[in-house]
Amino acid sequence: MTLNCIAVDDEPLALKLVCAYIEQTPFLKLVGCYDSAIEALQGLHEHAVDLIFLDIQMPNLNGLNLAKALGRDRIGTAPMVVFTTAYDQYALEGYKVDALDYLLKPFGYDEFLRAAGKARSYVERFRSPAPAPVALPEPEEEYLFLKVEYQLVRVAFRDILYMEGMKDYVKIYTEGSSKPLLSLTSLKALEEKLPSRRFMRLHRSYIVSLERIQAITKNSVQIGNINIQIRGQYKEPFSQFLSRWTR
Structure with missing residues (x-):
């Protein structure tokens, strides 16, 4: 043991x-x-x-x-x-x-x-031995912790609008805040922590909250006052999502 x-x-x-x-x-x-x-x-x-x-x-x-x-x-x-x-x-x-x-x-x-x-x-x-894995999924967390300056900040998934990857950090834009949170991490690291049914990467520099999308064109989505381009390898996964969404 x-x-x-x-x-x-x-x-x-x-x-x-x-x-x-x-x-x-x-x-x-x-x-x-x-x-x-x-x-x-x-x-x-x-x-x-x-x-x-x-x-x-x-x-x-x-x-x-x-x-x-x-x-x-x-x-x-x-x-x-x-x-x-x-x-x-x-x-x-x-x-x-x-x-x-x-x-x-x-x-x-x-x-x-x-x-x-x-x-x-x-x-x-x-304590009994751990039970064998079952098919039922574990409850999904509704938040993540982000390193912001010198503290861990809890951010609810429902509050996130989109994320923008910079060179050494990520900007996280949330509802009701005029300034983004700045976290010293990578967009890839955050992508691995986010539930795929709620968030999608559309660009090497952007991840968006799917439930926050207000309008869609052929090559972009609108969230609030910003249009985010869909580029490169991310076009096909978004097209597949869109086909399910518009059925």
């Missing part, structure tokens, strides 16, 4: 150590290292996680609050939490949020392995 793990700590050396411990433990698999609880939230949307090694003292959102949020949102399926902290006064608070264990910094690999073994024993004893 292998447990998918993430490590969360705002101290670079502490984070590097815990990640190294995870990678050298045969029954653990490292799927993410994060220097903030907010970054970890995004990771939990992207990966199935069984166990979190979680620092408590962090800016913006501390480890205790993250653990409480996970307990509320994922009743019965929340990842197990092992707190890692330099402050022993948090031990009682940690157990109040059903933490599996508590590691007091600085700790060695033997202490880490004891906590990891406790997590494996808990899964073997109390």
Whole structure:
């Protein structure tokens, strides 16, 4: 049995150590290292996680609050939490949020392995094996998180009008905002995160929300006051979509 793990700590050396411990433990698999609880939230949307090694003292959102949020949102399926902290006064608070264990910094690999073994024993004893995949699709998320300046911003799909790719970043135009959000990412990376039934790439520099299209010509679409050209390899997929839409 292998447990998918993430490590969360705002101290670079502490984070590097815990990640190294995870990678050298045969029954653990490292799927993410994060220097903030907010970054970890995004990771939990992207990966199935069984166990979190979680620092408590962090800016913006501390480890205790993250653990409480996970307990509320994922009743019965929340990842197990092992707190890692330099402050022993948090031990009682940690157990109040059903933490599996508590590691007091600085700790060695033997202490880490004891906590990891406790997590494996808990899964073997109390959790059933994951069910076989079924044909029913998982519920689709209604938003994505974007890195905007120095924070993660949650943007609802329904609010997005279109996206414009620039050289080093992407402009995301949303309803009710006079200025686009600027995210340091690529249009391709965003395209992979967007549901294909709601968004389509029409140009090497543009992705549009299909539900926001107001008018269509042979080679362009209109969203608000802007006309976006349909070019190159993107013409045929849009023609196929249009043929279904106009039946």
